Amino acid sequence: xxxxxxxxxxxxxxxxxxxxxxxxxxxxxxxxxxxxxxxxxxxxxxxxxxxxxxxxxxxxxxxxxxxxxxxxxxxxxxxxxxxxxxxxxxxxxxxxxxxxxxxxxxxxxxxxxxxxxxxxxxxxxxxxxxxxxxxxxxxxxxxxxxxxxxxxxxxxxxxxxxxxxxxxxxxxxxxxxxxxxxx
Numbered sequence: 142x143x144x145x146x147x148x149x150x151x152x153x154x155x156x157x158x159x160x161x162x163x164x165x166x167x168x169x170x171x172x173x174x175x176x177x178x179x180x181x182x183x184x185x186x187x188x189x190x191x192x193x194x195x196x197x198x199x200x201x202x203x204x205x206x207x208x209x210x211x212x213x214x215x216x217x218x219x220x221x222x223x224x225x226x227x228x229x230x231x232x233x234x235x236x237x238x239x240x241x242x243x244x245x246x247x248x249x250x251x252x253x254x255x256x257x258x259x260x261x262x263x264x265x266x267x268x269x270x271x272x273x274x275x276x277x278x279x280x281x282x283x284x285x286x287x288x289x290x291x292x293x294x295x296x297x298x299x300x301x302x303x304x305x306x307x308x309x310x311x312x313x314x315x316x317x318x319x320x321x322x323x324x
Contacts, residue, residue, distance in 0.1 A: 144235075144324075146172075146210045147201055148180045149217030151308075152189050155182065160308070161214040164240070167312030168212070172320060179205065189216060191223065191254035198224045207233040210320065215282065215307070218242030218273075219255055222290075225268075226261035236270040236323060238316055241307050243282045244289040262293035272298045272319055278305035 148168075150161035169178055181201050184193040198220070211234055213221040218239035225237075245255040258264065271294060275287040284301070291299050300315050 143175055143177045144208065144210055145177045145205055146179065146212060147205055148178060149194075149198075149211075149213045149221055150180070150183060150186065151215035151217055152186050155186050158310075160186065161217065163310035164214060164308060164313060167309075168317065171312060171314070171317045175324070176210075183217070183220075191220065194220045195224060195228075199228075202228075202230070202232065205232055208235045210234075210236045210238070212238040212240070212316075213242060214240045214309075215242055216255075219245060222261065222265070223255060223257055225266060226257060226264040230266045234266060234268045236320065237268045237272070238319070239271075239273045239290070240309065240313065240316070241275055241279055241282045242273070242286065242290070244286040247286070247289060248283070250286075262295070265294065268296075270298075270319075270323060271296055272300055272316070274300045274302060274309075274313060274316055276302045276304050276306045279307045280305055281307040 148165055153160045181197050183197055211221055219242045243250050245252055273287050273290055275284055277284055287299050291297050
């Protein structure tokens with residue numbers, strides 16, 4: 142049986158070989174035909190607004206089924222957490238994978254429309270498997286953001302990676318291994 146994946150890309154240009162394109166392509170290739178991918182283009186990725194991205198998530202969540210895997214890259218992960226902690230989710234989620242996602246409202250990350258409620262971690266639906274992948278020396282999203290999430294989501298499995306990758310254009314083998322273990 143195929144597993145459904147909803148992949149939400151990062152901010153910034155999303156053309157071929159930009160943004161989350163190479164990461165998503167690598168994941169699709171490495172995970173193979175056992176996965177059905179939904180990768181909606183998010184509006185205005187170079188000037189994202191939460192309300193516009195939420196509207197796309199509303200449409201996407203209307204067509205996913207129980208046991209879905211959610212993957213959010215950078216801003217995509219932040220948006221998924223905000224959505225899941227503020228909206229009623231009508232399907233079960235088997236796995237949530239966050240990749241180098243910023244924690245809005247700290248340091249210089251001050252976009253009010255992306256800030257989470259203080260108690261967002263307690264507002265999330267039950268998700269059996271939650272992972273956060275972060276490069277130790279990511280130059281775009283500091284590693285401290287992973288720690289902020291881990292403090293607020295007790296069941297989060299942080300995966301601290303060596304290097305400085307943010308876009309993961311050569312793939313993310315740790316995520317592939319984690320998903321394949323769950324099959």
